[in-house]
Every structure is written in structure tokens, then in C-alpha cells.
Amino acid sequence: MPEETTNLQDQPNENGTESDKRRVIIRAIHLKKEYQIGEVTTQALRGVKVEIYSGEFISVMGPSGSGKSTFFNMIGGLDSPSSGRVFIDEVDVAQLTAVELAFLRCRKIGYIFQQYNLIQYMTALENVTTPMAFGGIAADEARVRGMKLLEIVGLKERWFHRPIEMSGGQQQRVAIARAMANEPSILLCDEPTANLDHHTGREILNILKLLNTEKGVTIICATHDHRMMDMCDRLMWIRDGQIDRIANRADVHIELASIGDDDE
Ligand SMILES: Nc1ncnc2c1ncn2[C@@H]1O[C@H](COP(=O)(O)OP(=O)(O)O)[C@@H](O)[C@H]1O
Numbered sequence: 001m002p003e004e005t006t007n008l009q010d011q012p013n014e015n016g017t018e019s020d021k022r023r024v025i026i027r028a029i030h031l032k033k034e035y036q037i038g039e040v041t042t043q044a045l046r047g048v049k050v051e052i053y054s055g056e057f058i059s060v061m062g063p064s065g066s067g068k069s070t071f072f073n074m075i076g077g078l079d080s081p082s083s084g085r086v087f088i089d090e091v092d093v094a095q096l097t098a099v100e101l102a103f104l105r106c107r108k109i110g111y112i113f114q115q116y117n118l119i120q121y122m123t124a125l126e127n128v129t130t131p132m133a134f135g136g137i138a139a140d141e142a143r144v145r146g147m148k149l150l151e152i153v154g155l156k157e158r159w160f161h162r163p164i165e166m167s168g169g170q171q172q173r174v175a176i177a178r179a180m181a182n183e184p185s186i187l188l189c190d191e192p193t194a195n196l197d198h199h200t201g202r203e204i205l206n207i208l209k210l211l212n213t214e215k216g217v218t219i220i221c222a223t224h225d226h227r228m229m230d231m232c233d234r235l236m237w238i239r240d241g242q243i244d245r246i247a248n249r250a251d252v253h254i255e256l257a258s259i260g261d262d263d264e
């Protein structure tokens with residue numbers, strides 16, 4: 001596995017120099033999130049502090065209920081923390097106006113979920129071009145761009161299909177193309193392969209990896225599945241609302257090689 005032992009952060013490529021690679025794109029500081037339902041308070045995040053670098057592919061591992069989705073909602077500007085701060089490109093998300101926050105969600109971050117969340121009555125192409133309309137792209141250009149994105153995810157010939165006519169893997173491909181509609185610099189992927197068989201999941205991860213290496217998109221991907229770890233540059237384990245550990249993939253490979261398989 002010679003190329004797998006390298007770390008993207010140390011590898012300059014066309015997207016930037018080594019110092020660019022270390023640029024922090026998301027900074028979370030002392031993130032806490034409590035949910036209150038009636039008398040019951042759940043501490044979903046208990047003080048998460050992490051820096052994510054531009055252009056890296058980071059996997060977020062952890063058992064169900066450990067706080068992965070809550071963490072994603074905070075760093076994606078979809079929900080606000082009970083305390084702590086999130087900076088995206090060094091801008092404090094909490095300080096943004098509603099318009100600025102909408103811009104961030106529409107243009108800077110693409111979201112991919114476990115359930116593909118496509119609009120059922122729209123074709124694949126319409127699903128992909130809809131966010132472009134919000135992004136201010138003219139219809140003709142949106143169509144060209146949408147077809148290009150569907151080509152990247154391997155679905156150009158199926159642009160007119162509706163979700164019901166597509167397999168889970170194909171729907172997730174459309175969802176990836178849609179997430180890329182406005183050329184975001186960050187893709188937040190919350191268990192994108194959880195509903196897919198291993199082979200199809202692998203294909204989806206290959207597409208994410210391609211977007212990471214070819215377009216320099218920062219990928220943050222939650223998963224239960226440690227088989228996907230060879231895609232990523234770093235792994236972060238969340239347990240009980242806290243970061244248990246963050247490691248470079250190369251180091252984890254060495255550990256696995258010496259101790260055998262790992263638990264989550
Ligand atoms: N909207 C919510 N209201 C109340 N509790 C929630 C809500 N979302 C998540 N939780 C709780 O917060 C904890 C973390 O959940 P979550 O972030 O979804 O974990 P994961 O994505 O790792 O499975 C769990 O105990 C979950 O039940």
C-alpha cells in the first residue's frame with residue numbers, strides 16, 4: 001500500500017501549496033449541544049474542539065447516538081450549538097445574518113444524507129439544477145452544469161429518470177451531484193453509504209474521493225463502517241458526544257496491520 005501511507009496534508013497539488021493544505025476551513029471550539037425533551041436533557045455534544053483543514057477527507061466514526069449528526073448540524077450551520085463556536089473560513093457562523101447564513105448553506109457547503117432526500121416528482125437533472133436556481137445560475141447554464149455533474153457521478157444517460165426509477169446507489173449519485181450544484185468547498189456527508197450494499201457504498205465513496213482529489217473539495221464523512229477508512233486522510237472518533245481520538249490514516253493502518261481488526 002505504498003501510496004496509502006502518505007498524508008494529503010503533506011502533499012502539495014494543483015489546489016495549493018503545502019501551507020494552503022493546512023489552512024483551517026472549519027474550526028469548532030468547545031461545542032456543546034443539549035436537547036431538552038420534557039424533563040429529559042440529552043447532552044449530544046459535550047465540548048468538541050477540532051480543526052478541519054481545507055482539502056482534506058476526514059472520516060467521522062462512532063456508534064449510533066454518539067453525536068455525529070449533531071456535530072454535522074453544528075458545523076454545517078443547520079442548527080446552533082448550546083454553547084461554543086463554529087468558524088467557517090474563520091468567520092463565526094453565529095455572527096452571520098440570515099441572508100449570509102443562507103448563502104453559506106447554499107454556496108459553500110454541500111450536504112449528503114443517508115436517505116437521499118431527492119424530490120420525487122423531479123428528474124435527476126431537475127433535482128441537480130434546483131439548488132442552482134437558488135444560487136443565481138441562469139437556466140441554460142444550470143442545465144449544462146447539471147449534465148456535467150451527472151456525468152461525473154456516472155448518470156449522464158439517466159438525466160430524465162425520476163428517483164423511483166433509480167436504485168439506491170443511483171439516487172445517492174444524484175444527491176452527490178445536487179450537493180455539488182453550486183461548487184461548494186465543503187461536502188458534509190452523513191452516513192452516505194448506510195443504506196447501500198458494500199460494493200455500491202464503495203462506488204459512492206470513490207466518487208467522493210474523486211471530488212476530493214480532483215476538485216479539492218473538503219470532505220467530512222460520517223460512517224459506521226471502518227472499511228472506508230482507506231479513503232480518508234484523517235479519522236476522528238466520536239464517543240458519547242466527545243472526540244475520543246483523531247488520527248492520521250497512515251498511523252491507523254500501521255496499528256491495524258499490527259493488531260488486527262479494530263472496533264469502531
Ligand atoms: N432533535 C433531537 N432531539 C432530542 N434528542 C436528540 C435530537 N437529535 C439527536 N438527539 C440525541 O442526541 C444524541 C446524539 O444523536 P446523533 O447526533 O443523532 O448521533 P449519531 O448521528 O452519532 O447517531 C442521541 O442521544 C440522540 O438521541
Ligand SMILES: [Mg+2]
Binds near residue numbers: 068069070190191
Ligand atoms: Mg446520525
